[in-house]
Amino acid sequence: MKKLMGILLAASMVFSLAACGSTASGSSSAAASSNGTAAADNADNADNAYAGLKIGAIVLGDETEGYSAAHINGIKEAAAELGISDDQIVWKYKVPEGGETTDAAEDLVGQGCNLIISNSYGHQTYMVEEAEKYPDVNFVAMTGDFAAISDLDNFYNAFTSVYQSRYVSGVVAGMKVKELVESGTLTPETQPNSFTADGKVKIGYVGAFGYAEVVSGYTAFFLGVQSVYPDVEMEVMYTNSWFDIDKEGAAAEALISNGAVIIGQHADSTGAPAATQKKKDAGTICYSIGYNIDMLATAPTAALTSATNVWSVCYKELFEGAAAGSIPQDWAKGYEDGAVAITDLGPEVAEGTAEKVAEVEAALKDGTLHVFDTSKFTVDGKAVESAPIDLTYYDFSTGSPVAVYAGETKEAVSDGYFHESELRAAPYFTLRIDGIVEDTEPVA
CATH class of the missing domain: 3.40.50.2300 (Response regulator)
Structure with missing residues (x-):
């Protein structure tokens, strides 16, 4: 959206x-x-x-x-x-x-x-x-x-509830990171730029804007990766545009240069997957998780899958x-x-990925898995026990917020998880969880 x-x-x-x-x-x-x-x-x-x-x-x-x-x-x-x-x-x-x-x-x-x-x-x-x-x-x-x-x-x-398919796409990415590390392909000695000082694998994400929809999506993606391989840190770069092939490609290249081995996206073009494939063809270890459409035509060996909506x-x-x-x-x-999904798995996904995806999708369908399980993340080192959501619609065009339509303030956290897209259809998850770093300036 x-x-x-x-x-x-x-x-x-x-x-x-x-x-x-x-x-x-x-x-x-x-x-x-x-x-x-x-x-x-x-x-x-x-x-x-x-x-x-x-x-x-x-x-x-x-x-x-x-x-x-x-x-x-x-x-x-x-x-x-x-x-x-x-x-x-x-x-x-x-x-x-x-x-x-x-x-x-x-x-x-x-x-x-x-x-x-x-x-x-x-x-x-x-x-x-x-x-x-x-x-x-x-x-x-x-x-x-x-x-x-x-x-x-x-x-x-x-x-x-696209955050669900973003979580599943993160599981696909996590399986690949785990395979790269456990096979010895990706190590701090051979690829030092792809690890943080405390040994976490770097991944990246190209976002359009810092809106709740994007924040909800990239957080779900990150949690999906962590569910398979916990020791990751993610850098987010914004383009300030929903569709800009050049900026999305530039953001992906910058993230890969910073060491990211996986590039996720919440932007509408093929720019990020194309840039990832280019870097991969040049010998860099890097893979793409797309959005909206199957990216295999654009990134035939770099694309692992895409989160999508039906x-x-x-x-x-x-x-x-x-x-x-x-x-x-x-x-x-x-x-x-059946309103969200992931696209076909790419040829270089880790062994066992299809089976893991089926397991996770089944748990999402039957309600035994909640994407924003509050036991799985912290904010500023603390557990999240409450998240009041003001459902009022504000107009900020004059610089000062004006309440156009009054809405209730409701609690989003209960039963051990953040209830995304239940208080209203549109995403409202804006928590900045630990392990994700947002760049302060959008890509030029």
């Missing part, structure tokens, strides 16, 4: 949100497929159930950009499964986070759309204005965060709800619903 640059930089320390893909084909890929038969089975019912539905889609990018491609594919897959025809969907591509959102929404209303979706967080404040203006049209800001407190019956948010699961529920007149106002779905 994306962030509204003008109003939420400071608010992101409390609020959040970002980006995802429906191209999963690894151990969780079954949830992203099987649409063909279902579409045929449901086509006969389309006239009755969905004939009156006309969908408008406001998309930040297009099929050439991983995040938007994931949403586009998700919409198309859900529509096909339900028998919704192509002419019932009107597309608005490359709509930036600004007033163009309003123009796009107005045009979609004029074309008779009664369900209008936007896929970027920065569209949200314009979408809610349109929802107020057109109460008979349903507006859904995917990855948004204040629908539940907006007092509007026709405004909705949805997200995925957006079709959310869009199917949305379309069914719209047809039935019962759209959930703020919902998130994860492994238990």
